[in-house]
Amino acid sequence: MHAERNVKQVMRWCLYIVLGFPLLNSCKDDYIYDNEEPSWLGANIYEYLESSGQFDCYLALVNDLGYKETLRLTGSKTMFPANDEAFSRYFLSKGLTGDGPALIHKMSASEKRYLFNSSMLNMTYLSHMLANVSSNDQGIGEGIALRRATSASYLDSISFVKPDALPKTAFWNRFRERKGAYLADNGSKMALYWTPEFFSTSGLTEADWAVIMKGEEGKPYDTQGFYVNDAHVESNRKDVTCKNGYLHIADDVVAPAPNMSEVINSTAGMHTFAGLMEKFAYPYYDGSVDDAVKAYYGAGNISDSVFVKRYFNLTDFSSDPEGKVDITGYGTLAFDPSNNVYGGNTDMGVMFVPSDAAMKDYWESPRGQFLRDSYAGWDEVPTNVISVFLQNHQRLSFLTSLPHNWDIMTDNAGFEMSVKEEDVQKAYIACNGIVYMTDKVYPPVDYQAVYGPVLTADTTTTMSAAIKNDDMDDVNNLKYHLYLRSMDNQYNLLVPTDDAMANYRDPITWALWANEGVDKREIWSFYVKMGKVVADVYDTNEDGSKGTLLRTVGADALDTEGAEEVANRLQDILDMHIVVADNEDEPLSGFIDEGTLPYVLTKGGSVLALSGTGEQVKVQGGGDMELGLPEAEVVTLEKDHRKARYEMDNGRTFFIDRILQDPFKSVYYTMTANEDYRAFFDLLVGNDDVFLSLADNEDYKDIEPIFETSEGENSKMSGIGPVVTSFNNFRYTVLVPTRAALEEAFRDDPDLHTWDEISAQADLDVKADWTRYLLNFLRFHFIDGMLPVSGVSYQGKAYPTAARDDKGIFVYVKASSDGSGITFEPENGNGEKQQAKVITSNQEDYNVLTRDYIVNDNDYTLATQILSSSKAVLHLVDHAINYQK
Structure with a gap:
């Protein structure tokens, strides 16, 4: 059996071999290039x-x-x-x-x-x-x-750079003493x-x-x-x-194409920009590079250490591994223009390099005035300031910076760069990007915006830190630079100098004194410590001048409450010192130095009084007028005795010699002190018996007094003295009818009852109706919007009031001005008898500025922060207006 099976296996294998030979011969015959080369294949x-x-x-x-x-x-x-x-x-x-x-x-x-x-x-x-x-x-x-690594190696580009060709910063001093330095490329090109x-x-x-x-x-x-x-x-x-x-x-x-750094440093006409860029060059020691160079050239050929010339940048060199240089504080480029492999195979960088002539033109132009006032020349600009300028001329990606996209191309902060093809004088292809030499400068938004001069002046360090705190993670960072960098608006930025910021009348304590007679007045002296604004707090002498030091607020890193207090006051100051100049819907909007407006409205809703024009403009806040303080003036620079006024891309900047103060007195206490306001004020105060009799009935819960002191015993907030209940952190106008006007209003309207008549009414429903009617009559004189007599003319502008109709909708009043006076009437008014005109015969009766404060403690004498406030202007008027008639 075994022998038979073996014979069969041998016969089967023989058959496979016989059948396979033709197949092998066929493969050999079909491949014609076994014995000859293809005709398309050239020589070696x-x-x-x-x-x-x-x-x-x-x-x-x-x-x-x-x-x-x-x-x-x-x-x-x-x-x-x-x-x-x-x-x-x-x-x-x-x-x-x-x-x-x-x-x-x-x-x-x-x-x-x-x-x-x-x-x-x-x-x-x-x-x-x-x-x-x-x-x-x-x-x-x-x-x-777009790019590929060639066979070339950085090892064949080692150069010995003599002292005159080394960057001029202190980082390179040791090599000047050694008569030069061996430098390797930052990667193979x-x-x-x-x-x-x-x-x-x-x-x-x-x-x-x-x-x-x-x-x-x-x-x-x-x-x-x-x-x-x-x-x-x-x-x-x-x-x-x-x-x-x-x-x-x-x-x-x-x-081998040069890298962008080499292009910029070697091209005539780019020397100014190159000199600034070289401030960020650093001799970086990489042991592996040094070893590779020594091995490549043989022992003894290069005895000194070999360094790599790199640039501080946000991409791959923003911190010093040896801890010798505070790179963050020093400043960086956006990316390293010497990095030969930046962008890899598929991308690279772009740099727009202004020519020497363009840099000179910008420096000497009005746009560069703030730099000239602070520094003698480009080379004197500190690295932490110039780094932002250089970064703005770098584009991280070539692919997103193709010329056909320049009309929509934005800078690193997201703002249009406005680069045009005609700006380019010449383009240079580098191994790691494109360098465009331009006849224009593209300053960063920090250089364009109204806060730019604040960042560079040595006299405005406190406001600089308040406006632009680089620690974006700081919970107390107000980030006002994000608001002020809008190029769609025009601003006036009023900047108290460091000397001025040392004399700030704290609104809470001064409002306590002005309204309640509680003399805990404080003067805060702001300054910068470790990059943050802190304040020394002083008490006051009897005449209101600075007294003895009480405490320092915000200096201790653990003093979180103190830091919040400082931020709270800085926000109040900043809101008071910003005026929007191009709000077409606001009569009090405009440039403060043009002499067209006696009053302007601030970002925070305050009114500033103006006098003078141009560099001679003077400004005064409501609190300054209240205390009889001098007007703030534009300071004169020591350098060339020029006024510190700057024309920026989105407005004008003025350095001033005083902090502008908001009013300290409230509506309540202002009216208390003016006999001409007495009749209307007595109506506003109301009748406690009436409110108490209606207080516990759910049907009358909509009834609340005009003034109220506290939000309740369990509340963590209160007003400093009685505040207007309808006010809501906005700006208002309060019309105060004369005694005669009120008597006429009550005589002509049988539905209008005095508080004594309402108190005597026994029927609670009738009492409630009479109360609502009177309160609505009174609230119709409280207008949303700040409307001083301001020299500005307008007709029939509608504003909501605090009064509501039967459907609960706010009722509007119309205001018209010829510049010297204002007339108010109900929106549905139908005659002169319904009109109220501002009485301007006595300066103390109109354009009277007030501020109601809400603070962060039920006991306002213990408050430390302003939670909200409402600003108002009060006018004595010749008629009461009543939309209900």
């Missing part, structure tokens, strides 16, 4: 270049480097050689003439390696493959690559491949290319050929196939 790379007779210079590089045999053998190279004519132009650009190969032979070995290897890739790429990447996170690898595939994928247009090539001739947009850096490979000279790789013949020598 070296033979191709040699047989052409046009590449003697390139072959001189090959031969001198001992690369001849490599290019004869099979392999996988992609090369971008240039002919001898191109090399002649290359040498001529460096001031060299003569025999090309002879000039090659004179080059150092490193120079030869660097030049040759920059024209070679260690992989085979047909031209359409140059824009591909092997993989990425999205799985899309075609057409997205990549080459750029401008292919049709990349053009299509990135959306780079012919018009874009014209801007990128501005200043160059004979560099057309090419959708058939391509460019290596700025060397053109025409369509009929690409994809030359050799046995051991591909050749793409370039019209110019493919040399």
Whole structure:
């Protein structure tokens, strides 16, 4: 059995062999290239270049480097050689003439390696493959690559930089003492491949290319050929196939492109910008680089340590690993212009570099006035200030900064840069980005906005820290710079100097004194400590001047309540010192120095009184008028005795010599002190018996008095004295009818009852109705909106009042002004008898400013913060207005 089975197996294997022989013969006969090369396959790379007779210079590089045999053998190279004519132009650009190969032979070995290897890739790429990447996170690898690493190494670009060529900062002083420094490139340089595939994928247009090539001739947009850096490979000279790789013949020598730092430092006309940029250069020691250089060149050839020239930047060098430099405090660039691999294969950076002339023009223009007032020249601007300027001229991504997008391109803060193609004088292709030399400066929003001068002046450090606190995580950061940087609005920014900020009358304690007679008055002296605003708090002498030091608020990092108090007061100050200048709906909006407005309205709803024009403008707050304090004036600069007034892109900035103070007196106490207001005030105070009799009935819960002192025993807030209950952290106008006007109103309206008549009414429902009617009559004289007699004319402007109709909807009043007076009437008014005119015969009876305070304690004498407040202007008027008649 076993023998029989073995015989069968042998016969089966013989059959397999017999059947298999024809198949093997068939495969051999069909493959025609076993004994001959394909007709499309050229010679090896070296033979191709040699047989052409046009590449003697390139072959001189090959031969001198001992690369001849490599290019004869099979392999996988992609090369971008240039002919001898191109090399002649290359040498001529460096001031060299003569025999090309002879000039090659004179080059150092490193120079030869660097030049040759920059024209070679260690992989085979047909031209359409140059824009591909092997993989990425999205799985899309075609057409997205712009750059590739060549065979060149940073090891062949080590340079010894002499003292005169080193950056001028103290970081480099030790190398000046050593007569120079060995520096290595920050990474090996990549080459750029401008292919049709990349053009299509990135959306780079012919018009874009014209801007990128501005200043160059004979560099057309090419959708058939391509460019290596700025060397053109025409369509009929690409994809030359050799046995051991591909050749793409370039019209110019493919040399290593400089990085953006090198372009800026070496280009005439960019010296001012370059000098500022170099302030952020740092000699960075990398042990692996130093070791690699020593090993490459051999022991003893370079004895000193080799450093990498890097720049402080937000991308990869924002902190010092050795802890020697406070980089955050010093300032940084947006990215490192010397980083040769910045952006990887698919992207790179962009820098807009203003020419020296553009930098000079900006410095000497009104826009640069605030810098001139603070510094002697560009070189004197501190690094933490100039860093923001430099960052704004850097674009993190080339792909998002293509010229066709410049009309919508925004800066690092999200504001339009407004770059135009005609701004570009010349463009430079660097190995890590594009450098555009422009005839314009693109200042950051911090340099454009009204708070810009505050950040740079040494006399406004307190307001600078209040407006722009760089610690965005600070819970007490008011972030007013975000409001003031709006370019859609125009502002007046009034800036008390540091001296002025040392004399702030605390509103809470001064309001207690002004309204309740409780003398706990304090004067706060603000200053900056460790980047934060703190305050020394003083008591006052009997005459209100600064007395003895009581405490310091906000200085201790653990004093969170103190920090909140400081922020609370700074917010109050800032709201008082900002005036919107272009609010068409607000009669009190405009520029304070034009002499057209005697009053303006602040951001916080306060009224400021103005006098004078231009640099001689003077400003006074309601509290200043209340205390008889002098007007604030624009300060005179010591430097050139010029007034500190600045014209900025979104308004005007004025440094002033006093803090402007809001009124301290409330509506209640202001009316108490004025006999002409007495009749109306008595009506507003009401009748306690009436309110008590109606208080416990749910049907009458809508009835509340005009004035109220506290929010209740369990409340954590209260008013400083009685406050108007209908006020809600806004600005108001209160019309005060004369005694005669009120008597006429009660006589003419039988439904209008006095408090005594209401108190005597026994029927609670009738009492409630009479009370509602009277309260609505009174509240109709409380108007939402600040309307002083201001010299501004307007007609029939409608404003809501505190009165409500039967449906609970606020009733409106109309106001008209001829500039010297104001007339008020119900919106549905139908005659002169319904009109109330402001009586302007006595200055103490009209344009009287008040402020009702709500503070953070049920016992207002213990309050530490202003929770809200309502500002009002009071006018004595000749008639009472009654919409209910």
